[in-house]
Amino acid sequence: MxxxxxxxxxxxxxxxxxxxxxxxxxxxxxxxxxxxxxxxxxxxxxxxxxxxxxxxxxxxxCTDPEEQTLAPSAADGPTIDAIKSRTGEKRKLVVGVDQNSYRWGYRDPNSGGTAELEGFDIDLVHRIAEDILGDPDAVQFKAIPTNQRIPAIQDGRVDMVVRTMTINCDRMKDVAFSAPYFRTGQQLLAPRSSPITGYDGSLAGKKICTAAGSTAYSTLEQDRADGDLVASADLSTTVPNQLDCLVRLQLGEVDAVVTDGALAASQAAQDPTVQLKGDPFTTEYYGVAMKKDADDLVRRVNRILVEFRADTTGGWQRSYDVWLSETLGRDTAKYEPPDPRYLRKS
CATH class of the missing domain: 1.10.238 (Recoverin; domain 1)
Incomplete structure (x- = not known):
């Protein structure tokens, strides 16, 4: 050419x-x-x-990053062998998760004395552990802030991160992703009484909170540079964890929060004084993140996801019904990931 x-x-x-x-x-x-x-x-x-x-x-x-993953396989390899070779109490899958995202990965104080982690992402982790180690509870959960998801993988602190993590080209420089397991998009959260109407001119002069290292922050920065976001919008407030933005909003320190719509809906369910404003302005997909060279683990997770989606009694649909239908509605059509394509060859 x-x-x-x-x-x-x-x-x-x-x-x-x-x-x-x-x-x-x-x-x-x-x-x-x-x-x-x-x-x-x-x-x-x-x-x-x-x-x-x-x-x-x-x-x-990179184009269509959600398709840049490896074909499914049940074969073990060096990464899975290393996980299986752990002994005693250490024979567990080590997974980075959130413990503050309502309905995704959180501790319910009303669940009894243990207040164990639960939510959509947590269900998926148990499914992966059951497949690899034969025990859904063979998991060591590590609470990872939003801005530490990639470093935790690179440093070997976790085997994978299952934490509402959007697949994108920038992140693929540093980690490998599974096929998508959920579809969402960036959306605004603001007080019900706020004059903000959506991702539009009503954001002029408004303070917007995002999590450091999130796709929300990078999207807003790029949109402002491209002229798609009003220049006077204040993006200076970033926090380690996405839920910290909700606290800032509740305290009146910021005017709006931008995050994934699926997370924003859960936060609105936690606090009825805030609401989603406008429609999602991006389309994004959550994936399981792993080390770049963990090819066998990526392939295994992709096979597990195929089975998770196909299992209508104990898989994706059940987890959605239990955790997300109350906040996102019964219709799953706009949240289901696309049929997977495995375009990455090695």
Whole structure:
């Protein structure tokens, strides 16, 4: 393609000289290409200049990130073998979750003396643990702030993160994702009495809270740079955990919160003085995040997700009915993930 564009631009030069330039550039490109590929070929770690350069190349080419995952497989590999080789009390799947997201991952003080973690994401974690270790309770939950989800994976503190984490191209530089398990979109949460009407001019001069490292913050920054968000909107308030934004809103320190609509609906259910304002202004998908080189674990999780979706009595639909139907409604059509496509080859 580059050669064709170059030939077209040189067509007016005429003669042998122009073609000589094209040929020389083509040879130079051919000589440099293997070297460039060799820098980006290492996907085995999370650091080093070679990995970074290769990740940036993939991110630039990234389209439909929810499809950039590996095909399902039941085969064990080095990552799963390492998990299974843990002994005694340590023979557990270590998973980063939220413990403050109502209906997703939270502790219900009314559930009894234990106040165990429960919610949609927690159901999925138990399903994964049952498949890999034969015991749905063989899980060590680690509460991970929003801005620590990727570092926790890279540092090996957790095997995976199941925490309403949106799949996107930027994050795919650092972690691998499963196929999507839920569809949502960014939405505004504000007091019922607020003059804010949605993602529009009513945000002029308003303080908006987002979680650091969230897709909400990056979306707002990009939209303001592109002119799709009013320039006077104040994005300076960021917090480690998304729920902290609700507290800031309740205290009157900010005018609105932007987060995933599925989470915002749960927060509105917790506090009837706030409500969703306007429609979702993005489409996003939650996925399970793992280390970039954990191919066997990614494939296994993708197989588990296929079964989780197909299981109408104890899978995705049941979890939705139990945890989310009260806040999101009985109709699941706009929350169901698309049929998975597995476009990542290695």
């Amino acid at each position: 580059r050669a064709r564009r170059l030939r077209a631009s040189l067509r007016g030069w005429g003669g042998v000289g122009a073609m000589a330039v094209v040929c020389a550039l083509a040879v130079l490109f051919a000589l440099l290409l293997p070297a460039a590929r060799s820098h980006g070929g290492d996907t085995g770690g999370t650091g080093g200049p070679g990995v970074t350069r290769g990740s940036q190349t993939r991110a630039e080419e």
